[in-house]
Amino acid sequence: MKKIAFIGLGNMGSPLCQRLLLKYNVDIFDINKSNLKTLETLGGRIVKDLQTIANNDFIFLCLPTSDIVESLILGDKGLAKHLKEGTSIIDMTTGEPKITRKIENILSEKGINFVDAPVSGGPKGALNGTIAIMAGCKKDHYEKIKPLLNVISENVFHTGDVGSGHSLKAGNNLLNLICRIATFEVVSLLVKDGIDPNTAVEVIQKSSGRNYATEITLPDNILSGKMFQGFTTGLMNKDATIALNNGELLKTDLPLGKLSKKILQETIKKFGLEADMSNVALTFEEKNNIRLRPNN
């Protein structure tokens, strides 16, 4: 039987771990104990220290940032001190390719496998078993971990060597941000010209300007008045920054990405880093003196 652990059981880690609990016993660890209660009732075994976690063969991580991953693994009392040769660490954090490659370099010298496997599709996609998982590692190691990742989701992809999963995930989210800002901009113009926002979005969705914002973001979260997507401005800001930092490193010109991040700052300045991404629509409403949400 595979010995499995999961560290970081927040909004995203918890549903990912719930999928693993359908098939395996899982050791769970989080600095916030209250996040472990539900998983314990589902069969998770709460573990109090990293030394015990290190007894497992496959250790999943879903932490806020790569800096936290680095200190958890390589810090003074870090996981690396206790790991045995042959262990696989599967990092589902939305992380930074540069830090990921650095950690992998250090761990590979000890015979430990480090894989970046970030996800896209939100907590709901995780629970449904459809979330996209982007695994960056050598092909032979990918074949070894793929059956385990398939317990979490049917949509598992090998993206290339270590770091490529984190690169692709951040690139995807930067593209999502650019498309969202561009769509809000054009729909604001059309509303200003007297067109109903529902009509504008419905027609674009059937025309050549369609994208995720016309298919999902606007109809489901803004035009419906729900104003909740379950993804914060802070997380989007982090992901855009990772992609833009990668662009600097690789000397790639990303003018639209930079501008979109700058426009996102207007929403962050007003609503903070914990605000839902739906609030970006309010910034466009205010700037252009229009209404995208329903009137009541």
Ligand code: NAD
């Ligand atoms: P979260 O803040 O809800 O969860 C993070 C968890 O990590 C918390 O339970 C926290 O207590 C724990 N933690 C922090 N430092 C720790 C440490 N040193 N040791 C042990 N546990 C520690 O965040 P989240 O929304 O679950 O996001 C986690 C990762 O998943 C992020 O990298 C995020 O970008 C990514 N992600 C989130 C979503 C989403 O919709 N929430 C979607 C895709 C990807």
